[in-house]
Amino acid sequence: MKDFRYLSAVSTLVLHAELCVGCGSCALVCPHQVFAVREKKATIIDLDGCMECGACALNCPVSAISVTPGVGCASYIIQTWIKGKDAVIECC
């Protein structure tokens, strides 16, 4: 996957290191190896690799990670622009 890189500096991923307990769940579930655990704390080693799937945030037992997860699909996003974020959207 290192052959494929998407836009830089767009990810909404934020790690609140002070809350981290170093369990390593985020590093385990991330499909793009965005995290590493160093000295019992998770750290973001590749922010631009993040595709905002939300696996890390959901699996963090102390809610130390926040990210706006979503569907990276153009027609889906167009429909949210037209119908609003909460509308029922048929896609993919």
Added chain:
Amino acid sequence: MTEITTSNNASGCGKSGMTGLPPLPMFQPEPDNVPCCGTPPGPPASADERPGYRLCAFVERFVETPVGMTPQVKTSLGLGDWLGSLRARLGVSRDRYRIAPGLYSVGAACADSAVLVTANYKLSFDALRRELAGIDAWILVLDTRGVNVWCAAGKKTFGTDEVVRQVQRARLEKVVSHRQLILPQLGAPGVAAHLVRKACGFTLVWGPIRARDLKEFLATDRQATAVMRQLTFTMAERVVLIPVEISLIVKPSLWILPALFVLSAVSPHFSLALVWQRGRDLTTAFGAGVVSGAVLTPILLPWLPWRSFYLKGLLTGLIGGLAVVVGRRAVGWDALAMVLFCMAVSSYAAMNFTGATPYASPSGVEKEMRRGLPAQVAAMLSSVVLWVGGQFWF
């Protein structure tokens, strides 16, 4: 020649042989174990058949478990499975390609066999079971409404609540003596391991991304290697997505194509021959745009410059548009209009491919759309102005 008996002819259907005359060549008597009308009867109803249910071809047999009879599935795919996969890949009734959620078994599953969790999209289920030859395991199928694991996890139908619900519905605690579930890693956007454990007492183990790594994963103490946890997007993985991308364009094409002919009819030199010729020119440019954006862009993805898909699509659209202009021998403003039209279509189709890739982030897609959509609309409008205006002004 078969000896004719009347044993199978109780229904009274006459056979030429019954008259005692030599049979006519066109009325060959059939073997005596075959009734006279139609094809021979098939086997009797299976003991597993139930009124109102249909047996699935992927079920080998039903086996006794502590929670009743459970289907044991085959680990090889039959012709029907391959045809089903083909249809789903082509986008034909893809959203109805699903199996019943619940508990299945593979091999001689017993109380300490692993429990593998998957989606009820038949393509996902098939991808899993075909990798399980020689393995004894349980498969717990979630109701993801016929959507694959990763997309369903994004929609939360492959989710924490659904895992808990299916574990309880299957009465899994009576089936297995351990308390462990193996989930594909790509289910993680929908399932919180710590919450599943709290809700039903089962511990989650994140398995490999691809089902083909499961055998090794199970054999090596359920430890996924770094490679098993890394996504790939190989040529084959990209190409297989192309038909669905095209199938999504078929529906809007039903009104786009007539509109192209209407546009081509606006001319002071109106004639049916002209409409036909210009309509075909524009249709070809549209088709080239679809091919450039939805076929060439996915294939050439790693080699096309720029990270934004709309730019990649503009480039392939430029190449496709120039090819059309040469092929259709278009000149002047018409040629420019055709190239711009092809570029707009290609760029839009390429931008839509972001949703099928395993690496585009929604924030990134939104960012590129804020630039891409205006560019596409501008190209499209200039194309229409040149196409129609060229007929009046030049």
